Every structure is written in structure tokens, then in C-alpha cells.
Amino acid sequence: MQRVAQQRTSQWSRPLARIGPRQAETRAAQGADPVTASMLPMEIQIGDRFTDHDFEWEVVTYPVALHGGKSLRASIRRPGLRETERDMTWSAHVRVAIRRGPRVTE
Secondary structure, eight states, X not given: OHHXXXXXXXXXXXXXXXXXXXXXXXHHHHHHOTTEEEXXXXXXXXXXXXXXXXXXXEEOSOOEEEGGGTEEEEEEEOTTOGGGXXXXXXXXXXXXXXXXXXXXXX
8 A cells, every 4th residue: 555655756757746735726717617718819819708897808800929929919899899999919928818609600
């Protein structure tokens, strides 16, 4: 029984780490809402939605790289309101919480 609990270490491998409480919370949070994903701005697609300042926004165009790829810009608008269209700029390293629904073909 004790042999199973012992972890082998050698020059080329590290011992297996135990899952701490913080990692367990992170894994639980990831499985809580499968529709929402945290991703980099370069992974955003047309039709993705996110919340900013208590409003829901929809991505209208693909992100375009600016400043040597350090920031990205895309056109967004509130769903159903064409007059609210504007450009949004994100830093390339900041993650954005995106909701993706099923793709609807028109």
C-alpha cells in the first residue's frame, strides 16, 4: 500500500503534483457554464457575444491586428440594433469572456 503512495523521482522526471484547492475551484468553474469561454481576442469569430458595461454585444467583423499584433480591433453592435455599431479594441494578451451559440445559417 505504501509503495503506491510513494512517488518516484529521477533525474529526468518530476514528482506528480497534487491538485490544490485553487486548481479544483478552477476546474469546477470551467465545467459550470459550457457556453461561456475565456479566450484571446485573436480567437474571436463573427457572431460571438460578450457583455461590456451591462450590455450584450455581438461581434460583426473578424478581429484585425494593430500595432504589430499587440492589439486587435473588431466591429461590434448590440444584437438587433444596427445603429449601435462601433469598433472595439482589445489588447492581444487580455482574455475575453465569450458566449458562443449554435451557428445559424440564413
